[in-house]
Amino acid sequence: MNDPTKDAAAESSLSKRIGAGLANERTVLAWTRSALSLAAIAGLIAHAATDAHAYAIGYPLVVLLLVGALLTWRYGSHIYTDNRRAVAAGEPVARPRALKLLAALTTTSGAIALTITVISI
C-alpha cells in the first residue's frame, strides 16, 4: 500500500514545482512587457526629437533606449532558463543588480522625456 504521508509530500512538492514554473513564466512575460514599454517610449522620444529638430541629441538617446529595450527583452528570455536551473538547484532567484539597472534606465528615460518636452516648447 502507498504511504499517505509520502503521497501528500510528493503532491505538495509537485504543486510547488508547477507553481514555481508558472510564476517563472509570468515573470518572463512581465520583463517582456517592460521591454515593450521602453520601446514605445523610444518611439515617442523619436517623434519629439524630430518635432523639435533636436536630431543630434535626440536620436542617439533613442538608440540608447532601443538597445535598453532589446537587452531587457533578451534578459527576460535568459532568466527563464536560469530561474528553472536555480529553482532545481535550490538557489535563490533574486537579481538585485538587474532590477536596479532597469529602474535606472526608466529614470533616465523620464529625464530624457522631460528634457525633450521642455526643449520643444
Add this chain to the structure above:
Amino acid sequence: VSATPAESGTTEPHDAPASATRTVNDKPGRRRNAITDVGTDPDPRFTLANERTFLAWNRTALALIAGGLAVAQFLKLGLGGARLILALPLIALGAAMSLSSYRRWERNERALRLKQPLPTSALPRMLAYAIVLVAIAATALAVVEYASR
C-alpha cells in the same frame, strides 16, 4: 540537473549565487550580495512575485512617462502651452516612481528573507491621488477648450 560550484560559477554570470543551500548563506562559491546575505532563502515563488511587483511598478512609471510624452506630442489645444500642465507632471511622476521602485523591491525582499510582515507604503495612495489630480486638470482643460471655441 546539478552543477558543481566551479562549473556553475563560470557559466552563469548574473546575480544569483553560484552555489547555495537554503540555510548557509556564506557557503564557499555562493556569490554574495547585500540582500541575499540577510536571513534565509524564501520560497522562489515569493521572490518571483516580488520581482513581478517591482516590474509592475516600473511599468507604471514607464506608462506615466509615455502618457506625458503622448500628451506633449499629440494633444492639440487652443492654448499652446496648456498641454504641458498635464505632460510635465506626468513625466516627473513617472521618473520619481521608478526611482522608488527598486527601494520597494529591496524592502520587500528583506522582509521575505527575515520572515517578517511585508512593509507598508504610502506609494499606492500617492499614485491614486496624483492620478485624480491629473484627471481633474484634464477635465478643466477640456472644459476651458470647449468654452473658448
